[in-house]
Amino acid sequence: LPTIEARLPTDVTMVYAAMSGAPARAGNGSLTFMVGGDFEAVRCLTALFEIMGTEVNHIGPMGSGMTCKVINNFVAISGIAAVRKAIAAARALGMDPRTLLDIMKTSSGSTWYGDNIDRISWSREGYDPGNTIGILEKDMLSFLDAITNSTDVKVNDFAESVLEVVRSMEPLDL
16 A cells, blocks of 8 residues: 555645643643654744644654654653552562652652653553553554564563553552
């Protein structure tokens, strides 16, 4: 099947703008955009992206913005899984998870998820295919699909392990 771009009329240019930031950052206009498409078309649209976001990154041709987002999501999901496991370890070892999270914010354990856990609306959800934690599964599967079909990079075992952590997440009580 031809790509969507290949099926467009010659007088139409397509730009794909993947974004990161979820509803909270969309609401305050601080999204991050990872844009793929023709340089001139992206340049013409940049002012519109800047209304919605603080970071507009033209990655390259069509598909490159989505590639960046898939890899970014892989890192984010890995961090979420690590923080959830760290909280469980803190509890198991008799440490207050809040103390751990506070220390991690100012040390090498800092992550977007851990640093913002109280501001992320879905941060305490358990795994359910219909919620945001369930969307993490879709995002990790997208990463696995991209990496498996596109390169010789060997991250599948690690990614599959992270995916299993996501699927086992229980609601978080802090």
